Amino acid sequence: MLFDIGHDELVGAVGASQVSRLSAADADRYGIHGEARDFLVTVGIPKSDSFYFWVEPFSPERLLSTDELIGQGWQLSVNVDGWLKLGSFPVTLVALAPDGVVHQLSEETQDMLATHSDLSSFVRTVVDVETFLQQYVPPADDDEAFHIRDSAMDAIQARVRSVDPLPFGSEYSEWHSIVDEIKDGSWV
Secondary structure, three states: OOOOOOHHHHHHHHOHHHEEOOOHHHHHHHOOOHHHHHHHHHOOEEOOOOOEEOOOOOOHHHEOOHHHHHHOOOOOOOOOOOOEEEEEOOOEEEEEOOOOOEEEEEOOOOEEEEEEOOHHHHHHHHHHHHHHHHHOOOOOOHHHHHHHHHHHHHHHHHHHHOOOOHHHHOOOOHHHHHHHHHHHOOOO
16 A cells, blocks of 8 residues: 555544445455455545545445446446445545556546545545544634645645655546635635
């Protein structure tokens, strides 16, 4: 994994009730292997008021279908059969490919984009943004408030980008919209 993040840190950031993990048996049924499997079983992914991500006991509805998405007008360049749905950003579905890469599938453009090289990058980014949102107390001065939000989001982007260029590497990554909206004060 690219980032060193453990279950205890994740629980500390979002609370035990907001961490979703898979059993080893369910990870196997979903076809998740290697480091991605170990991460979903031992660390988990965060749920929060800001982001809607989760993993749950095996359910076929949690797996993507290439034929179904193409039938809905999606433009897919790869077979996504069996990719695990992790949840969604405000306007995109987030899914885990068998190779451990996290992708966004945009409802708006009906295409997909690799957004995280692995689950640790995904969780690190979500946790850093969510931690800021939970701890942010807006000052009375609007300019100062913008400066605080702007500096915090720039720091998060720099931290993540220094290890994994994917989350902020494409102008089409939803992370850009999320960060811009936080900077503008829409999320706080």
